[in-house]
Amino acid sequence: MKISWLPTIAGAAVLGTVIRAAFFTPLEAKQGAAQKIFYIHVPSAWVAFLAFFLVAVASGVYLWIRDPRLDRFAESSAEVGVVFTTVVLITGPLWAKPIWGTYWAWWDVRLVSTLFLWFIYVSYIVLRGAVESPALRARYSAVLGILGALLIPFIHLSVYLFATMHPMPIVGKPSAPSLPNEMLVTLLLSLASFTLLYFAFVRSRYRYAGERDAAAAKRET
């Protein structure tokens, strides 16, 4: 059996990060073990934003040069982004319940706008399944892919603009990170390993899309 290196390395990196988070990173005094959800929630959110940002970039360039490879990449990155956003939307409430006393708050702009982001890219996937013409499908979904990504800066800045239960950024801010060193190292390793997992997923999904399109073209001839 042929070993595919990128998924193997990415899987091992994620597993290593989880082991470090679980057994070699100290507990936070006020939140207890629930704070460790941070090491999967935040990196998953970062990867989801990266995925949708790259959908928008690939879609923009697609509308310009009409290369089907860019459409396939956007399709792949959008699906992987939805997977990561699903994890964000499940781990967030599981962290919120013991700390904030509730799973969900509809007035929290960051929560609700992240849910909207998920809906937009689920719609993107549904749209792709509904349009038969490859050229039209690519064009419509490119427009939706670009518009959806406009939510990303809004979600990031929502903690500054609105009343929200989410804390202010503790790492992605202009000043130095406000985290003990051991926790910061775990977070950075987690960001790196989840980013690697994103590339492994997208590469595999992109190859699947290529093989699927080639098989469809073969059937038509």
Place this chain on the structure above:
Amino acid sequence: MMPETSAYYHLAYTIALGIYGGYGLSLYLRRKRVRAK
């Protein structure tokens, strides 16, 4: 005193790893199926 919140942490990690593992498996199976056609 530190609060006892480990059930949420275990559940979150289990679900997250299940979703990522499940998605990875779905990609593998989809590629296998399209190659078989």
